[in-house]
Amino acid sequence: MEFRHLRCFLVLAEELHFGRAAQRLAMTQPPLSLNIQQLEASVGAPLFVRNSRGVALTPAGQAFVPRARALLDAAGAAAREAREVAQGVSGQLRVGFAGTVLYRGLPQILRAFGQRHPRLTLVLREMSSSDQLIDLQHGRLDAGFVHTTRVPPGCSQVLVSRQAFVACVPQAHPLAHKRRVAPPALAGQPFVAISRAVSPDYHDRLLALCADHGFEPEVRFELRHWLSVVSLVAQGLGVSMVPAALQQAGLPGAAFVPLQGDTPPYETRCLWRSGAESAALAAFLDAVRGFALPTE
Template sequence: MELRHLRYFTVLAEELHFGRAARRLSISQPPLSVAIRQLEESVGARLFERNSKAVRLTPAGDALRLSAQTLLRQAEEAALEARDVSKGSAGRLRIGFVGAMLYRGLPQALTAFQAAHPAVRVSLSELNSGQQITELLHDRMDVGFVHTSRMPEELEQVLLLSEPFMVCMPASHRLARRRTVGLASLRDQPFVLFSREASPDYHERILSICAGAGFRPEVRHEVRHWLSVVSLVSQGMGVALVPSALQHAALRGAVFRPLEEEVAGSDAYCVWRSGPDNAVVQNFLRLVQKAVQA
């Protein structure tokens, strides 16, 4: 049974006249008769009663008519969906992100993307950089936003932004009234740090920045999310070096000050699987880069 046979059948079922049905189908009557006979042989039942005066559906033909219309509609919808997916206007998009991306334009990019592509199903997962790379490699995620440039060869990446680190401290801290803060003044301060397990790159970056200023920070608390870092600082549990985007978290009790020294910045990368271009992913990447750079 072919879709062509079903299409011929439904037109003939509507017209109940071989001549009119053939004209609608832009074919001659003999191919239509052959197709109907082939369909009847495939089904194993007569679908039409026909003589020189009339064509009528048999009970079997009447039963097949509704099912055939449903199958043809589903086939058309499947073809439309396939075309939309190929253009990036339909499908699914599974996104992983580190928490700081919530303050770097990701929500704005998602809003713009969903408005432009309402048929794309978007799902979000907050994961650390290592977890995102694993999910991408196992094809359980389509796009990731990470803090590391060390990528397996199966993945592609683009640098989205590089921003400075800032000192995050309790509002009651003795250094909070300064316009800028030198690293040396943090030498004896308790630190809240992103854990090595959650993000080894960030952990080592902050230790390296402090080492460049001649000291190793006294790490009192290690957490797995940037908002947890800022939250602990806001409650007087220590100080931290955080990406400047975190100042937009607006947690009461925490203040942010620029460093006096120039140090290596905080980098955010967008990463996805190598291979044939995924139009949904490419459309999203273009919007993300606009939102982040705005």
């Protein structure tokens, strides 16, 4: 049974006349008759009665009409979906992100992308930068928003944003109302840090920043998420240095104060596997580039 058999059957079922059906199908009557015979042989039952008065559907033919129409409709829908996925009009993308991107970059990108491509579905996964790198290399993510300068071979990148670190202290802390804080002012206090296992770049950078200012922070807690770092500080359990965008989280009890002097920038990059750009991913990357920082 082939789709051409079904098309011939449905047109003949509507016309109940070989001549008119053949004309609609842009063929002569002999090929139409052959297609119907082949279909009946495949089904194993006569679908039409042919006599001197014309053509009529048998009970088997009447039962077969809705099923044949459903088969052709499903085939047409499958073909349309395949074309749309190939063209980047519809489909699904798996996108990883580190939590701080929710406060700078990701919402704007999602809004622009959704307006242009409403039929493309994004499956968002909040993950650490290190976990995203693993899943990108194994093809379990199509793109990821990471906070690392250690871009692995085989990955392409776009620098999405760059922001400063700020001091994060409890609101009741003596430093909370300062206009600026020198990093050494955080010395000798319980320090809340992002885990080295989760973000080795920035864990080490912040320790190096402290060392450059002549002190070693008393790291009391290491956490997997920056928002957890701020939450612990807000509870009065320590101080920290965090990306400035976390001020938008609105957690009560935490105060953010700009740091004096040069501090390492906190950068967000969008990564994807080089050479793996589908039409849908290309459309998403267009939205990313629309928000990204200009190339230096």
